[in-house]
Amino acid sequence: MAENKRLLLGVTGGVAAYKAAEAARLLTQQGIDVTTVMTESACHFVGPATFQSLTGNPVYTDLWETNAMQNMAHINLSRTTELILIAPASADFIAKLANGLADDLLTTLCLARNCSLMIAPAMNQQMWKNPATQRNVSMLRQDGAIVIGPADGLQACGETGMGRMLEASELAEAVHSFFHMEKLFDGKRVLITAGPTFEAIDAVRGITNKSSGKMGYAVAQAATEAGASVTLISGATCLAPPPVDKLVSVTSANEMLQAVLTEIPQTDIFISVAAVADYRAAKINPQKIKKTDQHLTIDLVANPDILLTVTDLPNPPFCVGFAAETENLEQNAQTKRKKKNLPLLIANQAQDAIGADESELTLFDDAGKHSLTKAAKIEQARRLIQHIHALYSQSKPTSHEKN
Numbered sequence: 001m002a003e004n005k006r007l008l009l010g011v012t013g014g015v016a017a018y019k020a021a022e023a024a025r026l027l028t029q030q031g032i033d034v035t036t037v038m039t040e041s042a043c044h045f046v047g048p049a050t051f052q053s054l055t056g057n058p059v060y061t062d063l064w065e066t067n068a069m070q071n072m073a074h075i076n077l078s079r080t081t082e083l084i085l086i087a088p089a090s091a092d093f094i095a096k097l098a099n100g101l102a103d104d105l106l107t108t109l110c111l112a113r114n115c116s117l118m119i120a121p122a123m124n125q126q127m128w129k130n131p132a133t134q135r136n137v138s139m140l141r142q143d144g145a146i147v148i149g150p151a152d153g154l155q156a157c158g159e160t161g162m163g164r165m166l167e168a169s170e171l172a173e174a175v176h177s178f179f180h181m182e183k184l185f186d187g188k189r190v191l192i193t194a195g196p197t198f199e200a201i202d203a204v205r206g207i208t209n210k211s212s213g214k215m216g217y218a219v220a221q222a223a224t225e226a227g228a229s230v231t232l233i234s235g236a237t238c239l240a241p242p243p244v245d246k247l248v249s250v251t252s253a254n255e256m257l258q259a260v261l262t263e264i265p266q267t268d269i270f271i272s273v274a275a276v277a278d279y280r281a282a283k284i285n286p287q288k289i290k291k292t293d294q295h296l297t298i299d300l301v302a303n304p305d306i307l308l309t310v311t312d313l314p315n316p317p318f319c320v321g322f323a324a325e326t327e328n329l330e331q332n333a334q335t336k337r338k339k340k341n342l343p344l345l346i347a348n349q350a351q352d353a354i355g356a357d358e359s360e361l362t363l364f365d366d367a368g369k370h371s372l373t374k375a376a377k378i379e380q381a382r383r384l385i386q387h388i389h390a391l392y393s394q395s396k397p398t399s400h401e402k403n
């Protein structure tokens with residue numbers, strides 16, 4: 001049971017609205033306090049009275065309704081809920097959300113929310129496949145929305161394909177695991193490194209590793225959703241940072257190491273996602289080196305291994321490593337896991353993962369090897385957080401926690 005939890009159910013125009021009514025019943029039965037907001041089109045498919053009867057709560061449909069109980073409904077409704085579930089989410093509504101439009105009560109309160117957003121798309125299979133819809137869904141995922149479904153199958157229009165909304169029981173299950181996930185790392189302090197490091201050669205040039213920071217930022221987002229207090233130490237990226245407790249921007253591996261060592265005494269779990277450059281110039285030329293026709297030799301020295309430095313500490317936190325490999329994925333990953341003494345190492349193919357929005361991951365831990373089939377990085381990050389929680393709960397308490 002998920003007692004004392006509040007959910008705002010947003011219903012948009014689609015035949016699948018009837019499944020949302022059943023989901024409202026199941027969620028209410030789980031002990032969740034469900035408030036429904038319907039768009040005008042949704043009301044053409046199912047009446048507000050149905051949701052009112054099933055949830056026992058008033059149903060909101062109009063931005064301009066004069067209602068003393070809900071003064072400023074567009075803000076207040078989202079302030080008193082832990083999650084907004086949009087089911088069904090039509091192609092039109094998804095497009096509005098992705099672009100930040102606010103032209104009715106539901107879009108307005110989604111924009112004004114300070115809670116998580118889950119969407120269950122439902123539309124014709126051709127609409128789902130349309131690049132515009134795919135772009136919008138991907139944008140919402142990048143903004144941290146949880147996208148559940150759609151499923152494949154026969155559609156109300158008679159066509160077959162992707163676009164069916166998940167069944168009511170699956171919606172209820174997704175909400176249940178969201179509320180479960182929300183508490184996983186309550187009170188835990190998680191430190192994450194992300195992005196590349198940049199090692200200057202002269203005033204304008206340097207060495208770096210290819211890394212967009214997308215995976216590390218997704219892990220930071222998922223850890224925050226799981227209730228952790230998150231510190232993100234990031235190399236230079238073009239991404240908007242997730243809503244972490246503390247963000248530390250660094251450039252070089254040495255700066256990243258110093259930032260990590262400062263945070264470690266306050267860390268329960270360290271997740272090292274950063275692509276740290278293995279070498280740096282022995283000497284940084286303060287001026288721009290002049291171009292000539294001659295060969296140029298740059299003397300490189302090895303950078304410190306940040307993760308290894310942490311696992312070698314007398315009382316390390318629970319440490320997780322990442323590895324991007326171009327060949328012999330399993331063998332290289334196992335060697336790194338052993339060398340860095342890690343309970344968990346996550347490996348992926350560098351060619352497929354770097355810069356992409358999706359990834360396929362292989363997890364190596366004491367129990368063996370587990371595969372996470374291709375999915376959006378934010379979804380992989382949520383699965384990883386659940387896996388890390390399971391391993392962390394079985395691990396011995398560190399000295400940080402004993403103190």
Ligand code: C5P
Pocket residue numbers: 193253272273274275276277278303304305306307308320321322323324336
């Ligand atoms: O670069 P490599 O494949 O060895 O990276 C494996 C793990 O070690 C990653 O989690 C990475 O963040 C970490 N690492 C590090 N410092 C380095 C190199 C890698 O912390 N200098």
